[in-house]
Amino acid sequence: MRLTLAEVEHIAELAHLSLGEEEKVRYREQLSAILEYAQQLQELDTDAVSPTATVLPIHSVTRPDNPQPSMGQDDLLSNAPASADGMFRVPVILE
Amino acid sequence: MEYEAVIGLEVHAQLATRSKMFCGCDANVFEAKPNTHTCPVCTGMPGALPVINELAVEYAIMAGLALNCQIAKFTKWDRKNYHYPDLPKGYQISQYDLPLARDGWLTIEVNGYQKRVDIRRAHLEEDTGKSSHAGDHSLVDLNRSGVPLLEVVTEPDLRSAEETYAFLVTLRSILRYLGISTADMEKGAMRCEPNISLRPVGAEEYGRQTEIKNLNSFRAVRAALAYEIDRQTRILESGGRVERVTMGWDEQRGVTIPQRSKETAEDYRYFPEPDLPPLLIGQEWVERVRAQLPELPDARKARFIEHYGLSAYDAGVLVADKETADFYEDAARAYGGKPKTVSNWVSGELFRLAKESGAAGGVTPAGLAELVSLVDRGAISNSTAKEVLAEMYRSGEAAGEIVARRGLAQISDQEVLEAAVVQVLAENPEQVQQYLAGKETIAQWLMGQVMRATRGKANPQVALALLTRQLDARKEQS
Numbered sequence: 017m018r019l020t021l022a023e024v025e026h027i028a029e030l031a032h033l034s035l036g037e038e039e040k041v042r043y044r045e046q047l048s049a050i051l052e053y054a055q056q057l058q059e060l061d062t063d064a065v066s067p068t069a070t071v072l073p074i075h076s077v078t079r080p081d082n083p084q085p086s087m088g089q090d091d092l093l094s095n096a097p098a099s100a101d102g103m104f105r106v107p108v109i110l111e
Numbered sequence: 112m113e114y115e116a117v118i119g120l121e122v123h124a125q126l127a128t129r130s131k132m133f134c135g136c137d138a139n140v141f142e143a144k145p146n147t148h149t150c151p152v153c154t155g156m157p158g159a160l161p162v163i164n165e166l167a168v169e170y171a172i173m174a175g176l177a178l179n180c181q182i183a184k185f186t187k188w189d190r191k192n193y194h195y196p197d198l199p200k201g202y203q204i205s206q207y208d209l210p211l212a213r214d215g216w217l218t219i220e221v222n223g224y225q226k227r228v229d230i231r232r233a234h235l236e237e238d239t240g241k242s243s244h245a246g247d248h249s250l251v252d253l254n255r256s257g258v259p260l261l262e263v264v265t266e267p268d269l270r271s272a273e274e275t276y277a278f279l280v281t282l283r284s285i286l287r288y289l290g291i292s293t294a295d296m297e298k299g300a301m302r303c304e305p306n307i308s309l310r311p312v313g314a315e316e317y318g319r320q321t322e323i324k325n326l327n328s329f330r331a332v333r334a335a336l337a338y339e340i341d342r343q344t345r346i347l348e349s350g351g352r353v354e355r356v357t358m359g360w361d362e363q364r365g366v367t368i369p370q371r372s373k374e375t376a377e378d379y380r381y382f383p384e385p386d387l388p389p390l391l392i393g394q395e396w397v398e399r400v401r402a403q404l405p406e407l408p409d410a411r412k413a414r415f416i417e418h419y420g421l422s423a424y425d426a427g428v429l430v431a432d433k434e435t436a437d438f439y440e441d442a443a444r445a446y447g448g449k450p451k452t453v454s455n456w457v458s459g460e461l462f463r464l465a466k467e468s469g470a471a472g473g474v475t476p477a478g479l480a481e482l483v484s485l486v487d488r489g490a491i492s493n494s495t496a497k498e499v500l501a502e503m504y505r506s507g508e509a510a511g512e513i514v515a516r517r518g519l520a521q522i523s524d525q526e527v528l529e530a531a532v533v534q535v536l537a538e539n540p541e542q543v544q545q546y547l548a549g550k551e552t553i554a555q556w557l558m559g560q561v562m563r564a565t566r567g568k569a570n571p572q573v574a575l576a577l578l579t580r581q582l583d584a585r586k587e588q589s
């Protein structure tokens with residue numbers, strides 16, 4: 017399983033990473049090696065095994081619909097790099 | 112060549128729970144101060160863990176049953192991954208391959224014909240935050256983040272803007288009857304993203320579709336689809352090819368415009384949400400919910416036709432809105448007379464008043480029943496009753512009080528009315544002559560004068576009988 021450069025670029029874009037040409041080549045090798053290793057799992061016959069939805073031995077954990085106090089605007093925004101009018105201020109979003 | 116539209120819908124309805132989908136923050140965020148309904152869970156703080164709101168699940172089961180869906184015995188949660196500033200975790204918790212409900216249908220009625228629309232699936236997810244644009248930067252409010260949403264996806268069964276409109280009205284009506292969503296598009300509690308393609312009539316294959324966004328009302332959905340059908344028809348007729356793009360509806364200009372889209376195809380890399388164990392929905396839970404389902408619009412319509420003797424049209428108008436149907440039913444019970452009479456008042460005058468003022472008026476079901484009884488007893492005329500109703504609507508005062516205070520009670524007294532008739536005839540000798548000369552339609556005008564002389568209070572039946580008698584007597588003499 018060898019990734020193409022285009023696939024590496026696509027993955028980088030999804031992860032919001034801008035890679036240099038040399039990095040693309042390097043990550044292509046590394047990612048391909050990881051995929052090849054994981055591909056060993058494909059050798060197993062899983063026809064009779066249902067897909068794993070969770071690795072925990074629990075299910076159906078719910079809570080009643082009771083509102084709890086929220087944390088407050090000041091607390092929330094105290095970690096924000098920038099804020100204005102009680103909101104997070106971020107670089108302009110392309111629609 | 113004749114083309115037909117093929118339309119499918121994705122509808123998101125905000126569920127009316129008190130707290131959010133996966134945390135305890137107050138879910139009623141409409142017009143709240145920005146970022147005040149937030150906590151570590153709904154703002155994606157490291158280490159915070161979501162917990163499922165059981166009522167949201169129950170609401171989704173209700174919706175699934177009302178939409179004739181199969182309810183999943185085993186359902187799970189998945190992460191839908193993408194980057195956007197209003198999505199603090201970098202993923203939205205949704206349901207991918209095992210939705211809570213699937214394979215349902217809904218019957219709609221359009222211009223007198225009925226049609227079944229298949230529902231592909233209905234699932235739960237969390238809403239994102241809200242971003243607004245302010246010149247060289249954007250602002251993010253996370254109040255909406257984590258609010259429970261029900262997403263309903265239809266099969267591409269709709270064939271026109273009208274059918275789509277009817278579907279949305281029907282779906283909204285059901286959600287409101289269930290009491291699980293306000294389904295108010297103008298307030299963002301219901302959102303709709305239609306996809307639409309055209310194909311030659313009779314063709315099996317689908318054409319290339321566009322998706323329409325930025326629709327903030329049912330009317331906008333209808334207008335945008337009509338526009339898009341027209342636009343795609345012109346492209347196809349001129350031998351062109353419809354681009355597979357997302358269109359945005361420009362409400363001001365009444366046009367759809369292509370939205371700038373990123374070059375990479377959508378790639379959400381769904382995978383099971385490791386922070387939430389799956390949900391098993393037992394048959395007992397489903398049956399308990401089914402037993403508690405309220406009467407839905409279709410069933411209520413059938414009952415109104417059967418029990419109150421209303422026409423299918425009248426019943427349909429009344430049941431479309433749950434509050435209207437409740438009002439009608441209370442008024443019909445309080446009235447005790449012919450239910451059809453009350454139905455005429457509700458769908459006639461009351462609808463007109465509501466449309467004019469755009470607000471809920473002060474008329475109660477019992478108040479309307481009292482008013483209609485006053486007309487039946489001959490205490491006030493039909494036209495006076497309309498005036499009284501308008502005042503009841505404005506002030507909330509009772510019909511009897513308004514009639515007494517303004518001296519509107521109808522005059523049925525023979526002597527009083529006879530005197531008025533004689534006076535009108537004496538004052539209008541010319542018109543009387545015309546009548547005697549054979550122009551009998553002038554009687555209508557004379558009747559109008561009698562009504563005027565009594566300031567509209569004359570009982571029309573009694574006054575007309577008296578007027579006819581007086582005129583006939585003069586005819587015999589002449």
Ligand SMILES: [Zn+2]
Binds near residue numbers: 131
């Ligand atoms: Zn929260």
